Amino acid sequence: MTRLDVPSPSPATATDGLAHDTELLSASLIGVLEEQMGRVFASRLQWLFKTAASVRAGDETAVGRLVSYLSGVPDESVEPIIRACSLELQLANIAEERERVRRRRQYDATGEVQRESLAETAEILERNNVDVAPLAAQLQIEHVLTAHPTEATRRSVLDHQWDVAALLDRLDDPRIGHSRRRALLEELREVLTLWWQTDELRRIRPRVEDEVRRNLFFFEAVLFDAVPAVLAEIEHALDVRLVQPVLSYGSWTGGDMDGHPEVGADTLARALQLHRRTALTLFRDRVDRLARMFSHSSLRIPLSQELTESLDQDALDLPSAAVLRRPHREWEPLRTKLGFVHHRLGNTLTPRGREPGYADAQALRRDLELVLAHLNSRHVALGTIRRLLWQVDVFGFHLAGIDIRQGAGVLREATAAILPGYGDADGEPRRQALLTEALASGRRGIEHDPGGEAGELLRVLDTVALSADAYGPQAVPAFVISMTEHPSDVLAATWLAQRAGATSLRMVPLFETRSALEQAPATMAELYACEPYVAHLRAQANRQTVMVGYSDSGKDTGYVGSTWALYNAQEQLAAQATEAGVVLELFHGRGGSPSRGGGRTYRAILAQPEGTVNGRIRITEQGETVSARYADAELAERSLEQTISAVMLASALPNPPVRDEWRAEMERLSERSRERYRGLVYDDPEFLRFFGQFAPIAELSQLNIGSRPPSRKGVAGVESLRAIPWVFAWTQNRLLLPSWYGAGTALAAGDLELQREMWRNWPFFRGLIGTLEMALFKSDLGVAERYLSLVDDDIAQRFWADLVAEYDSVVERVLTITNQGQLLDDTPALQRRLEHRNPWIDPLSHLQVELLRRVRSGREEARSPLLATITGIAAGMRNTG
Template sequence: MSEQNLRRDVRLLGKVLGDILHNQEGPDLLNQVESIRKLAKQARSGDTGSWDQLRGLLKELEVSEAKLVARAFAQFLAQSNMAEQHHRIRRRRSYLASETFLKRSPDEVFRSLIEKGVDPKELLNITSNLSIELVLTAHPTEINRRTLLQKYNTLESILSELDDCKEGSVQEDLALNSIRSVLTEIWLTDEIHRQKPDPIDEARAGLLIFEQTLWDALPTFLRELNRSCQKHLGASLPFQAAPIRFGSWMGGDRDGNPFVTPQTTRHVWAMARWIAADLYWREIDALRSRLSLNQASKDLQDRVGNVREPYRHFLREVRDRLDNTRTWAAALMEGQTPPDLRIYRHADELKADLMLCYNSLCSTGAEIIAKGKLTDLIRRVSCFGLSLVRLDVRQESTRHSDALAAITKHLGLGDYSSWSEEQRIHFLNAELASKRPLIPLDLECSEEVQNVLDTFKEIAITPSGSLGCYVISMAKKCSDILAVELLQKAAGVANPLPVVPLFETLEDLRHAGATIDHLLSSPSHLQIKDIEIMLGYSDSAKDAGRLAATWALYKAQEDLLRVTQAHNVSLRLFHGRGGSVGRGGGPLRLAIQSQPPGTIQGSLRITEQGEMIQSKFGLHEIALRTFEDYFSSVVNATALPSAPPKPEWRSAMELLAGHSVIGYREIVRNHPNFVPYFRSATPEQELGALNIGSRPARRKKGGGVESLRAIPWVFAWTQTRLLLPSWLGSGVALNQLLDSEHKDVLLEMAQEWPFFRSTLDLISMVLAKALPDIAQYYEERLVPSDLHNLGKELRSRYHKAVEGILITTQKERLLEDNLTLERSIELRNPYVDPINLIQAELLHRIRSNNSDDQLKDALLITINGIAHGMRNTG
């Protein structure tokens, strides 16, 4: 579909915003914004005079002016983002209305794979057993207030109405008035988070996405998938199939977040149960009003007796039981003892009741009714269960060691923390096999240790189906995993949660295979059949740079697959990817097609973080497209896995990774001026004022980059447009090999190896988005002159990275194969540039001991605006 409609929408929204500026703030602001916009466009086209004039103009703005100008540009960018989202929906509808298969839809996937020789029966088996779990996290990267998100979603629906209006019609006038009204509401709404959320607030906001879109979008996708199965594979999708499920870390992730307590976790899973029961109650109530039929099967009649309307009678019982479930969950949320009521405790109970109705309808000639809303509801139960999401618990490995140390000291066994790995494993295996209690009733311990022990007690009393797994962050050794298994046993957990080690540094990834081999060889694990292992993309990239981390993750997956196959254990990988490239993000299709062969076997668990939740699921049809992307990528990777890399490619990649990590760490870890430069040249110090997450920005107080979490690390560099975490080290590595005998191999890899090609594509995209001249302006305004040489070195490395990418990919421009993105960046830059220049000036004033609240508000608006322009934060 033509981009003309998108340009029309952007022009329309821009004109309406201009009218609002004129009406609400006066003509002077509109004229000022227009002058700045024109200067920015001229400057970005190479006019140095306009660049100097723009900098001078923005430097002299009063804070009240700076705030309004930044708001105007920020809102234009946010509106443009929504227009682009709507255009994606428009394109999807256009495909569906034509005879052309929508790319990456189930229809297109099945047709393509069958043409390539895949047996339809095999495809049906893959599809029926597919397991994609999307784990929603509360990582603080969503800078928009929920109020504004809802208004932008309303704007999208009005744009959709406008598409169907005839020019000059009454309907068009009404739609245009609605757009003016919504955009005025947005302008007059405070966009700043005034209060920091607590973990329950985060979870409540996160669960709203189910009511907003997912509750309806998932059964819509499953209807589409079922139709494609019937059309191409000759069979229906089984009722028990749950190709997409959801998990969550909101309220369960206590790693570095002291505000997540056992009580928090209980409140959140109970809240999820309440919302699920409420959504099911509404569906049953609507279904009951429709099923006025008086004929039913003998099984159903036996349940309800001789009544006139058996379905309504039976569904009233189901509805009442769901109402009881809401009452039960509400009591738990309030910290009260729930009343003794007949509730739904297991999803199978609800599904059995629904299947009774389904089978009855089918057996009495009403199959067409059974295959409508009732089928949607049954499929919801298969995918959402009784709690919408399974809540993971996450804690850092040393917290478990500290708990065991407190126990061993109290028992007179010594200090667990000081034991060798062999001593720890011997103790843990012995205690796992022992029947005696481990934790003394009179144990005296710190508040931190008690919190860990109380968490395991909470797990022990949580109903099945509410929790997912126990993730150990910063897992390094076999004992880290056994420790959690022992603490679950000691707390009396009847059905222990799967323990999932998270390997997230370069060193830990290198040893992941050996660690799991050691674990699977221990006495307590000789009989296990499956294991889940999480890989950390964010911290590994912060530790070693994106290029080296990407290769380490690839090899770790190969090692883990080899080890688990040797032990005859099924492996499931859990990918902890962020939204930005610097934290493992990027186009899903590229990410999955570049995984090692055999590591995606119809199963994928992956995080969806922060702003990506709204971006991927905030609108019904965008959510459908996201489901299609996941489905097509995983089915393709399972049915036709990529070929293993050639030995010479592996050798070259080893060299690249080695050069890359050296090039990255010699700056980030070893350069004496890097930390002071980073803190001066970026808004890292000010990001904590955003109030967008409950979790502290640092794992520990003080320290350098290593103590900073990956999100603010990437967020800070995104704000200054240097995007350093995503490319630093890659230029050094590529140029080293291009100047060696490995050049031809490198060029071949770029053309023929999907893993390497997708890695280069992502780095190319980041380099195209980056603007060193903007970063240089921050340096000029904020960084002491004795640190400027480091900035000069970073910009030099950026240009060398661009040069290395272009030679390796044999292209003249970074995005010559992606003209749509190239054009989008070109169009956005003149709107983002002024916000950057204003931000640098505001930071200069704030750091000159000016603590004016107006300045801080203006700064927060610039942070929001740049995030809108870059389409992600951290």
Template sequence: MTNSFLTPLWKSYWTQLQPLLDLVVQEEESCNIVGEAHDWLNLATSLRLREEPFEIHSRTKDVAIDGSVVRYLTERLRLQNLAEDLHRLSIIAGTSSEPLRGSVAALRQRLVNQPITSPATTAAEGRVVLTSHPTESTRRTILQHMKKLGLLLQQPRSISNDLEIREALRAIWRTPSQRTTRPTVADEVELGLYYIRESLFDMLPQVTSEIESLVSPQHLPAVDWKIESWIGGDRDGHPYVDAQVTQWTLNRHREVARELYSERLSRLEHVLTSHTRYLHHQDRIRDWLETQSLQMPDAYAKLKDRYPQEPLRQVVGLINERLRQEHYRDTQSLYDDIVLLEEAWSPHVNRRPPLLSLLSRQVKTFGTHLASLDIRQHSRVHHEALVEIFGESYERATESEKLAILNQAFDNPPAFHPESASSLELQSTFRVIAEAQQLSGPDSVSHYLISMVHGASDLVGVLLLLRILVPEVVVDIIPVIETLNDLERCPKIMAEAYQIPAWRNHVHQRGDYLEVMLGYSDSTKDAGMLTASWAIFQAADSLSRWAQHQGIRLGFFHGRGGALGRGGGPTSYAIMGQPYASLRHRFRVTQQGEVLSQKFLLPDLAHRSLELMTTAHVEALLYPSSDPGPKVWTLFNQLAHRALIQYRSLIDARNFWEYFLDVTPIREMAALNWGSRPSWREKFDWGDLRAIPWVFSWTQNRTLLPGWYGAGTALSSLPDSYAQLQELYRVWPFWHTLVHNMELALVKADLHVAEAYQNLTTPSLKALFWPAIQEEYLRLKEAVLRITGHQELLDDQITLKEVIAWRNPMVDPLNYLQIETLDAYRSTGNEDYLPILAQTMEGIALGLRNTG
């Protein structure tokens, strides 16, 4: 192994942490936990070196001892991840003459060296949407300790610093890492707010401001990226999200926004200390203060007495008081008051205090609502409400008949008095949206998403329900297109909806804007990675062309997971790989689960992560790649079709479900206290199994099957196309990104360890499925090496390759402990094993830096 990644700085972090962790564990535990753990590490290393398989030998002698061993191995991986993250920060802060890929400096260099090929006519609109995760296992308390530890490690090393680090490790070890009860939706909301409070609130405005300073407004009017959320608003198959929970979530958003602005204003009160005579627009300041003196006489009098010669301090104090008393009903009024401070201080932007300029940008970015909350509901709920209105005839109607019924109803909307529990809840949710928009403006809730949209009536029906129940509410009604069939039919669905006059008027009211969410998770579960990725690309391209023909601005919401089997991989690569037309308007993308802590736990990492996303978006707009011609589409249609056949032949095979339940921990996961959302929508079967636990399970046993299966057969079946695929890999971002993600999945997968999980199934089932999985893996590996021209996987990304090569063997003992514990639990039913299983799952997820 070369030393390109294992630099002295990186090694110093690890060599500083490991002995301190060992010391703490030895001091805290009466048993030889560290020795036991190293026995497992040595066993795993020996098996790997000798290429021998792991066999179940019931080594789990004592539940308590094994639980601590698993915890120790987990904490090692958690610390290793932190060391890697701190190493990344050292590279960011380095003095290399070459700018980092995707950095603001790299964008500046490109703007200097390469003329802009396609000036943007609208702002680069992007949205990072925070989502909760049913397989996110790390407690917020642990994350807070890790952040503190990371900050300590960034300080100069000293005796006192080592003592602080040791005691921080002791606090982590003493903190229960597993929950005894499932987290509530409120817990998940607070975790999302934690990331906003601790890093995103400062970092996102900084990044967008830095990029805007580089690009002329003639070439790019603005960089408009914001944070949004659907934690507390996503009720699809989630029994614990109701109108009351959504109301509470919106209240918390407003409360945290007020707290954050109040903190900044309190600091600003000690910055804007100018005497009156230096200020501009003194008449506007005087008039503003006079107006506030009538509304808040006591507060005004106190501030005037305290700062008689410093009117801006009076203004800041009164803005803060207005926030506390909830006088600001929309973002614009607060923003106007901050702009007044800016213009009064100086007409020159570069002469304003940085804290004031940042606050102005924060208000534009976060508003009084902090983060727009998405509401998501299953199409079935709306359908049931419409059946209550129109009777059983609507239930039996064809799609065209439903559209005719709905179209006619807009002329004379029928009365609706909900009776069923689901319709009453729907009505309550609509009323919560109306109240939120009244309190904080339309941006507080501006997106209503519909899962499993199969026809235009699913869209138009929601519009009618809104008109009947809360006609004052106007939101973007967004279809979530999830299955392969619906991805292929999506342009037809949108076109049929647009034929309905009420829907066209609705789109016009929204500024001729429409949005579609493309679901990576269910489509990949449905069709496999290669087929789903191509179907999503085609859908985005076709929809963009249709919208352009209609004169509609069409935005896309990309429902990407963290794992490679759910659209994961670098977000910046994914942005560059989109059809150009699909990026010209709003681009939204989910960030969830372990991705949130990896990207946003430390402020500097948050800055880098946001920088990668936003610069990729700007570059894709200013330097668009050419989309492929008809011959390429024909080739990829063939590849997608062949990959689909191979993937479905495995998934649909008789006894595959039984095999899946045997060789993964999916059944046991359902008993763990992780996310608030159940892993199944309703029934314990393939159809109702959510995509996240599907991917999670295959990640746990190191197969990562959803991230690559089917692609090897497709590529190897067209050997005459390799030259074309090699060229496309060099010039077409979509294909380059897809190949990179498959290559990454192959490297993260480990068939040596995965084979050990075959001990958990019957010999007949192993013989039926395991050889086919191995052969498909090898087929894809050979194809990827031919396409990329690499001698080994990830030859072009040495750092990443070495990270994975170093980390993967450290995960092996957790896998072997998981196999032993699964075998013990399944044979005895002893629930004392479940906490150990939960700990192995967390450790493996940390080691692979992916959950689901």
């Protein structure tokens, strides 16, 4: 069996649960709105939903009624309507999530194997005679949480969302009676009222520390306990004993300096403290729970000399420990030991005089292993304490390693300021020679503060060096070099880190644009031939992480061209690393939207080129994908299970051979789609004016959804925009242009039968078409056309006619290749889920057009409700950036 033979999810039928939950939540909200805003408002809101649905159904008379109503709504009255639509939409999303949880439980209850689960993976591997133990032993999967300006939902709103989801779960229990159900419904209306009275918009732009705290919340609320549950499922489903934790976590919040003036040494130091404090607090809580459970009597368990001596030493070291005052401590040795462990963790968190804490997480592990050795029961040994040991292994005292990231341009500036001759070096060979000599000799260069971003980078590296002593090398594991173009960019980072004493940092070049991806193998070849860099790799266990960027390559060259460039780069980098004797780990900088690598992670991993996974992968979790995947423990476990399953299958099962004809066709598709895309986005002199009027890009800069500026300084036009707000703006107007433009022209000019063959037999091409199909389904030209009224007449129809023709072309070709009548006909459950949101997204879109018109005509009072429509649509569309 090859990866292509792995079954895809079977269509699921809609259940009454989703419809019931949707109706229950909507009715509860209407009751709240009647109390808060009056019956007339609630009635008008229902009329708005029905009229927007009629517009979608093609009723032209409904268009006139809707436009007439919206244009007449006063500015002060429109915001409550937007709030209500947005809340309905978010409730619809919660109902969908609960349906996913319900479906997962049904599979578990019936014993039927769920698709993309570890149980299914075990069956597939067994059928193919794969030895699971060594495969599981080599797994290393790391998710890196980032903070990009795509997550528009406030933490306070997230709290209310989770409360609603929890109440729905309790209402789903068939054992509850009438009185208990009534009480839960009253609690639901209370939560909805509090949510209604909560500000949806941030009044100030979040600080970096706010973003750090927000990501840490997902560890506290879900991930810390979900991860050991998944590891236990691996052992159960695959019948293996894990020798390493498989999963690990990273973060960019607090260390991502690239184009971010507020990130520096102070934010990194504070983020490290917050990570450590959160981890230690979580461990203290779990140890305290364990101590309450472990009431073992000394009469029932063996008491070794090692444990006795350990308790005596604890008593000497920790005279203020509360456990010393327990009257039964001598007869409950394990509870007593855990009491001392709890106290040492407290000392580590907040030092108390001369009393010791733990030097590192391994010291905590040794104490827990001592307890484990005295349990005298397999049942107990494989229970709570085993999960706690896994938490120590996965999260340590750092919780998630914080990568630092800076652009190659800043590295060049910093190096030129302190390495004599570098700034005047004539060409890349001379720069490499200077850096190679400096690395080999240990030369520090000039002690000089260049100021600005370059100076802050040097201070950050000093902080990294200090953090390795204070928190361990895993606290800041990697230096991501954005916009890497030359080997000297990586050598400069290596030298700057060495100079600061941050020798534990591993260098991670990030290749983002099409040209950088094409040059990546040549860049890495020169690094593998540089002896000082090879020495750096040896210190990293001969492991090289290379990051490939989906965002900027997609913005630079379009979806099809970007996807093919990424495929080629990964394939060549993997072959090259094998030849050089280097262990390659690919780091996928995926976003939420299709044009930034978004979509189903499971299929994306299976579509990776042969030999590029090999049991290890590093993936970013960006913006709203963090809350979408980790807002619920069971959905988090499902998401992690899918990723692990895909990595195992991609590592164990071969891809079908890629025929030369397929590669030639992909080269043609890539070039033709890129030509079409760039001809519009970069070469048409009027495009920037059209984009600025057709999409709310200028207004996005005023929305307090992320601490990072939306544009890069010193660059003009579309080039200045970061990829995330670029995609965000096209999602707002429902066109999703970066996800499909250019693909129609390219596909239509090719050999249909060849493309059908590629779709049937090549996982990569099947994944490409599947992601296109998803983007096309989410695109809505009927709604997008309403935004055309905001565009100058002299350019509106010219651009619109071209966009419609390209959209129609790609839809027609995708349907022909996949032999479907309508988009997503092969996945009706997904089709229904996406359509389920439209009745609430559509009113927001129509309102946004009207409010954009008002704001652009100078009516400042319309700005606040306009920003509310942006957050509402973002919450509904979910993969916004």
